Amino acid sequence: MKTSKRLKLEAAGWAVGSAVDFLGLSKEEETLVEMKLALADSIRERRQKENVTQQELARRIGSSQSRVAKMEAADSSVSMDLLVRSLVVLGETRQSIGRIVARKPHALKRTPTKR
Secondary structure (H helix, E strand, O other), X not given: OOHHHHHHHHHOOEEEEEHHXXXXXXXXXXXXXXXXXXXXXHHHHHHHHOOXXXXXXXXXXXXXXXXXXXXXXXXXXXXXXXXXXXXXHOOOXXXXXXXXXXXXXXXXXXXXXXX
């Protein structure tokens, strides 16, 4: 966010901070959120690369298309186990999954909130 925009928002009574600040996440919680986002992004990327539909992936993992959509959106109701299992079904190895969770984390965006 541009400094000028941030200053205008703050002058209007808005607080500008990250999702971590807003939610009051601990470092551990932030790490888990970043890992979940990385896994979810990787499922969508790998599925599309392999030309697999959400419905086909759902069939392979014994789930529903709507659940796959939730997985790709990193919905809070989706377990890390299901994310990892789905990547394995799509052909990822333990080593590649390790690289996925180890890569540079998402920037949890800075957003304005009214004070």
